[in-house]
Amino acid sequence: MNDGGPIIHVENLRKVFRVGKVEVEALRGVNLTVTPGEFVSIIGPSGSGKSTLFHIVGGLTPATSGIVRVAGKDLSRMSDAGRTILRKQTVSFVFQRFNLLPTLTAADNIAVARHLAGRNHTGADPEFEQILDLLGIAKRLHHKPNELSGGEQQRVAIARAVVNRPAILLADEPTGNLDSVNSQTVLGLLKRLNQELGQTILMITHDPEAAAYGDHIVSMRDGRIVSQPPARLA
Amino acid sequence: MIQKLVWENVRHRPLRTLLSALLIAIPVTLVLTLVGLSRGMLEDHRRRTQGVGADVLVRPKGASFMSGTTSAPIPEAMIAFLEKQPHVKLATGIVVQPLSGPFSTAAGIDLEKFTRMNGGFRFLSGGPFQQKDDVIVDQYFAQEQKVRAGDTITLMNRQWTVRGIVEPGVLNRVFMDLRHLQDLTGNTGKLGQIYLKLDAPENTDTVIASLKTLLEDYPIWSMKELATLYTMDNVPALRSFINVMIGIAMVIGFAVVCLSMYMAVLQRTREVGILKSLGASRAFILGMILREAVLLAAVGTVLGIGLTFAGNWLLATLAPSSFPPSTVPDWWPMALLISLGGAVLGALYPGMRAASQDPIEALAYE
Numbered sequence: 001m002n003d004g005g006p007i008i009h010v011e012n013l014r015k016v017f018r019v020g021k022v023e024v025e026a027l028r029g030v031n032l033t034v035t036p037g038e039f040v041s042i043i044g045p046s047g048s049g050k051s052t053l054f055h056i057v058g059g060l061t062p063a064t065s066g067i068v069r070v071a072g073k074d075l076s077r078m079s080d081a082g083r084t085i086l087r088k089q090t091v092s093f094v095f096q097r098f099n100l101l102p103t104l105t106a107a108d109n110i111a112v113a114r115h116l117a118g119r120n121h122t123g124a125d126p127e128f129e130q131i132l133d134l135l136g137i138a139k140r141l142h143h144k145p146n147e148l149s150g151g152e153q154q155r156v157a158i159a160r161a162v163v164n165r166p167a168i169l170l171a172d173e174p175t176g177n178l179d180s181v182n183s184q185t186v187l188g189l190l191k192r193l194n195q196e197l198g199q200t201i202l203m204i205t206h207d208p209e210a211a212a213y214g215d216h217i218v219s220m221r222d223g224r225i226v227s228q229p230p231a232r233l234a
Numbered sequence: 235m236i237q238k239l240v241w242e243n244v245r246h247r248p249l250r251t252l253l254s255a256l257l258i259a260i261p262v263t264l265v266l267t268l269v270g271l272s273r274g275m276l277e278d279h280r281r282r283t284q285g286v287g288a289d290v291l292v293r294p295k296g297a298s299f300m301s302g303t304t305s306a307p308i309p310e311a312m313i314a315f316l317e318k319q320p321h322v323k324l325a326t327g328i329v330v331q332p333l334s335g336p337f338s339t340a341a342g343i344d345l346e347k348f349t350r351m352n353g354g355f356r357f358l359s360g361g362p363f364q365q366k367d368d369v370i371v372d373q374y375f376a377q378e379q380k381v382r383a384g385d386t387i388t389l390m391n392r393q394w395t396v397r398g399i400v401e402p403g404v405l406n407r408v409f410m411d412l413r414h415l416q417d418l419t420g421n422t423g424k425l426g427q428i429y430l431k432l433d434a435p436e437n438t439d440t441v442i443a444s445l446k447t448l449l450e451d452y453p454i455w456s457m458k459e460l461a462t463l464y465t466m467d468n469v470p471a472l473r474s475f476i477n478v479m480i481g482i483a484m485v486i487g488f489a490v491v492c493l494s495m496y497m498a499v500l501q502r503t504r505e506v507g508i509l510k511s512l513g514a515s516r517a518f519i520l521g522m523i524l525r526e527a528v529l530l531a532a533v534g535t536v537l538g539i540g541l542t543f544a545g546n547w548l549l550a551t552l553a554p555s556s557f558p559p560s561t562v563p564d565w566w567p568m569a570l571l572i573s574l575g576g577a578v579l580g581a582l583y584p585g586m587r588a589a590s591q592d593p594i595e596a597l598a599y600e
């Protein structure tokens with residue numbers, strides 16, 4: 001896809017929100033490089049711009065200025081439709097609030113993501129079976145979200161996020177709503193996805209213990225990155 | 235997959251679904267019932283006209299085929315004149331007098347001649363006139379007015395005795411003695427219309443042709459031809475009335491769906507945000523909302539058709555004589571089209587709003 005180069009390249013990224021007449025500078029010149037297969041933890045105080053960075057890298061909202069390249073695509077020149085395609089093919093999200101569709105079963109939640117990516121085939125898919133095994137939700141697939149525990153919901157959300165083999169998985173406080181046992185399960189699963197399938201993962205967390213699951217820790221403060229990790233291959 | 239999303243959305247909130255469908259069903263029922271009633275009344279009219287057993291009808295000058303004849307401008311001498319014409323076996327005149335209700339009239343008949351023309355009433359109870367102030371009514375009228383043979387009834391501000399109750403389907407629902415009704419209404423010696431029976435129905439055209447030269451300006455109809463005229467398209471007022479009702483139904487359907495889908499979109503803001511975060515395009519979201527509206531409209535139409543049957547049953551029980559009901563399956567596709575049209579138009583605005591929602595704000599929505 002992008003032969004050995006960085007999978008995320010962010011340079012001097014700024015994001016300004018306008019609320020009425022007040023301007024909020026959420027990102028004030030962020031620089032970040034991530035290589036394929038990395039698991040990066042992002043920490044920082046509330047309001048430091050972590051989620052905003054994810055939203056831009058994941059194509060949910062445009063940047064105000066700066067360079068953003070994701071999997072070889074230049075996001076700064078991308079239209080709304082272009083970002084939609086990015087979300088369906090290249091990046092996927094896991095949220096603190098799980099964000100499963102409440103009307104659908106776990107299996108159908110996963111099927112929606114496949115459908116949107118245009119992969120509707122229903123035949124055997126050993127790789128996906130492997131993921132389900134790894135996540136340990138194979139038995140809970142025919143339940144609706146309200147019949148699942150928080151840990152189970154988050155595991156379904158992870159399955160939904162990786163089902164289309166995205167280049168990047170963005171997890172915004174994935175354990176923020178979970179107790180410590182479930183947190184450890186979910187973090188362990190993310191680690192295995194990273195190690196066994198080579199999934200590139202960026203994870204925001206407030207918990208230093210959780211952050212330690214990443215290869216590197218990036219900390220943010222006031223819309224800037226204050227400690228850049230060393231390059232992976234070093 | 236999109237079907238499943240829509241279907242589960244609809245199932246997930248059964249009360250909202252049911253209410254929306256019910257609200258869509260109401261205008262459908264309205265249109266179908268009105269069309270059914272109009273057609274039922276015309277059909278009933280046609281049947282009763284045929285029930286007279288005549289071959290030819292002579293109307294007063296300037297009358298149209300359906301005008302309610304309240305005056306009686308044909309001189310009675312016409313009967314004798316018509317009976318002298320070749321092939322004419324029998325001629326009998328009637329007068330028609332409006333009663334209180336908007337659709338109800340009484341016919342004054344010469345019972346003896348009328349009996350010869352139609353082969354006689356089939357009495358369910360009672361029998362023919364015995365005195366001047368007797369009426370004969372049909373079964374529907376008796377049922378609706380709750381009268382039996384021998385009861386008295388007030389019509390035209392007078393007391394009448396119900397002498398006989400007959401099977402429906404002949405000319406009218408209420409019959410009085412011709413001469414008595416003529417006298418009561420100041421039409422002594424005058425008739426509203428005249429029915430002719432011929433020696434053989436094949437001679438109808440010949441007779442009409444010769445009568446037309448003799449009686450200029452009198453509309454003369456063959457009863458066969460008359461029967462084919464009882465359709466909605468021949469009654470322009472009815473046609474435009476129904477068109478107006480369809481318009482109103484569409485506006486109601488539009489408003490209902492618009493409101494209902496607007497609520498649905500609001501309720502589902504987060505779900506739309508989730509779908510967008512998964513890469514759903516605007517077209518996908520819009521398509522989902524429109525499909526849901528179409529589903530609601532389809533369910534509403536079926537419900538509306540069901541309600542029409544219930545309404546018909548109610549009318550048939552409460553007022554069989556004024557409102558002969560008729561179901562109109564050929565209008566069902568039209569009803570579906572009306573509600574689908576209203577639904578799609580009504581869902582367009584909420585759907586576009588949902589499609590262009592900001593995904594981050596949508597995900598933050600409680």
Ligand SMILES: Nc1ncnc2c1ncn2[C@@H]1O[C@H](COP(=O)(O)OP(=O)(O)OP(=O)(O)O)[C@@H](O)[C@H]1O
Nearest residue numbers: 017019024025026045046047048049050051052053
């Ligand atoms: N849509 C928005 N409109 C206006 N201001 C916003 C918007 N989104 C974020 N902000 C502001 O941008 C700044 C960064 O917000 P962001 O959500 O990225 O922080 P965060 O690091 O994720 O915080 P937390 O740890 O609490 O999730 C904050 O000051 C926030 O108030």
Ligand SMILES: [Mg+2]
Nearest residue numbers: 050051052172
């Ligand atoms: Mg955040």
